[in-house]
Amino acid sequence: GENVEQHPSTLSVQEGDSAVIKCTYSDSASNYFPWYKQELGKGPQLIIDIRSNVGEKKDQRIAVTLNKTAKHFSLHITETQPEDSAVYFCAASNPNTGNQFYFGTGTSLTVIP
């Protein structure tokens, strides 16, 4: 089955700096890779996603890159703000396994004012 690994588990950056979170996946059939932001005591919120036919996607300060050959994808947050502090999860899914999501282990991001 699919195995998603996520690094780092914790990340602290100064406000205004960039943050990068990386994930790898094992199943080459996976073709959809969403990123979720989870604040304490709340459910995950989709912040950006990418499909396997695209190498990069950007939405304001957030971008995601995908390397299908290496089977890894990354989340990039630029000009970080304190409100970006949260736990971020990557996920992978493929239609061969009922489209269920396989989540990474999460990255706790702290943006220091």
Place this chain on the structure above:
Amino acid sequence: GAVVSQHPSWVICKSGTSVKIECRSLDFQATTMFWYRQFPKQSLMLMATSNEGSKATYEQGVEKDKFLINHASLTLSTLTVTSAHPEDSSFYICSARAGNSQYGYTFGSGTRLTVV
């Protein structure tokens, strides 16, 4: 956008009692709902997948008699934790999607269950 309403947001119950958690899709018909459990500082673990009008499919290691899932309508799925024990204390989250699309999952806000 699509909204999934989950209630209650938190609940405390005594050991041996049952607790029901509801998940409603407010502005779309959710043909499939997923139930996850999340322990502190850990990732989301899929418990079961429920399709409207049929029995839920449980992940390996999840007791179907303990975690009862009902998906009787296209807008409502419930998870009942029966005979709850302290080790069942966790954060339970549902997610839903419309149709068979691989995309467009929406998560509920989660339910913090504490069994005392």
